[in-house]
Amino acid sequence: MNTTIFKTEPIAIKAWAEKRIVYLELTDGRIFGFPADRFRILSQASENQLKAVQIEVGGHALRWEELDEDLTVSGVVAGQFQLPLPRQAA
Template identity: 60%
Template sequence: MSSMAGNNLISNVPAIKVWVEHRMVYLELSDGRILGFPADRFKLLKAASDSQLQEVTLELKGYSIRWENLDEDLTVQGILEGRFQLPMEPST
């Protein structure tokens, strides 16, 4: 399965690692790419404490990430496609 975003082909690849640093969520994909996004782009994650954000796990063979304590699930494909709930906040 794949989709088009702009001129780039985005393949549905699983993550092999997930971690959080300074409210940024990072994914290492099985094809070697590493991507990150601000936790504050999602409503539940924005309201979460730093320690709650640290409790992230990979699910569904790396196609989903989950915060059990927040009851929040995100798909890796959705993140790759830039499907965020909230806009970027301007830097100060």
């Protein structure tokens, strides 16, 4: 049996933020979410600033104009975060 695997770069068609989580809907139907606090600039942003996320570069990038912050969709989907997970209270 021959199996062909096609790898395509993830492309966002929708982005939004709720309760400090940024969500992406991808062209393949997946919905992906990541904590804003995993990125330096986003970790300092207000909830309203996070909600101003825009999709740029044909779905390959996320942009927060007021924060002057850009992230690649492929980077966040691959888990390339700037900051570690916050420690949970024991």
